Amino acid sequence: MMLAPVRPTSLDDVVKVVKAANKWPPFAVSVRGHRHSINGQADTRMKCVVVEMGKGIKGPKVWEKEMYVDVWGGELWIDVLKATMEYGLAPMSWTDYLYLSVGGTLSNAGISGQTFNYGPQISNVF
Ligand SMILES: Cc1cc2nc3c(=O)[nH]c(=O)nc-3n(C[C@H](O)[C@H](O)[C@H](O)COP(=O)(O)OP(=O)(O)OC[C@H]3O[C@@H](n4cnc5c(N)ncnc54)[C@H](O)[C@@H]3O)c2cc1C
Incomplete structure (x- = not known):
């Protein structure tokens, strides 16, 4: 179950989410790419924050x-x-x-x- 989406613009944003997940109350962290997996692989049964990767800000x-x-x-x-x-x-x-x-x-x-x-x-x- 998604609590909230997060759209990071840097690696640091992802690090902050993961660190926050260990604080009280703890929550799961899930990651989404382009959402094409068909069996809910990017979801969790626990309450989770979904990191929506999106495109990079700098490009390849x-x-x-x-x-x-x-x-x-x-x-x-x-x-x-x-x-x-x-x-x-x-x-x-x-x-x-x-x-x-x-x-x-x-x-x-x-x-x-x-x-x-x-x-x-x-x-x-x-
Ligand atoms: C039309 C179509 C054609 C396809 N053709 C092929 C093919 O030729 N070869 C092949 O191998 N597969 C193929 N697939 C399957 C595809 O590789 C997988 O469904 C893939 O996971 C989809 O990528 P996505 O960006 O949509 O990921 P999502 O569906 O968003 O995520 C898939 C999984 O990856 C995890 N994930 C996503 N991003 C990250 C990240 N940055 N770090 C860690 N974990 C992450 C998610 O948590 C989830 O578990 C195809 C799928 C479709 C829909």
């Missing part, structure tokens, strides 16, 4: 030479692709549908055709 940061990209957990894969394509790069592993959040697909591995060659998305992040 591409490290061209090192060939990686820094992204906010709520960023959509379509936007990650657009940002990397500007440098002639693309993530190694995909989902077929790209309007899913990075955090949301990593929570269930993230699979597609490239998984056979490069592993699921979760094997390509650090």
Whole structure:
């Protein structure tokens, strides 16, 4: 049951919510990406505050030479692709549908055709 949504604009906002959850009265913290999971995975049975990740405020940061990209957990894969394509790069592993959040697909591995060659998305992040 959702008590309230929180729309963080920084990592610090998320840290504050998690710390507050341990104070009295305690509450659960849930996270939502783009809300496409169909079995209520982003909900809890307990009273909870839902962190709605949304898009990052800065957008993906591409490290061209090192060939990686820094992204906010709520960023959509379509936007990650657009940002990397500007440098002639693309993530190694995909989902077929790209309007899913990075955090949301990593929570269930993230699979597609490239998984056979490069592993699921979760094997390509650090
Ligand atoms: C049309 C469609 C096509 C799909 N195609 C594929 C596919 O090709 N390959 C594939 O692997 N999957 C596919 N999926 C499944 C999809 O990967 C999952 O449903 C995914 O969880 C949805 O991402 P979301 O951003 O909507 O996450 P949500 O539904 O918002 O959240 C899903 C789970 O992730 C958790 N979560 C979300 N963000 C974070 C975060 N930042 N940190 C920690 N936990 C977080 C939530 O708490 C929840 O448990 C598809 C789904 C749809 C609807």
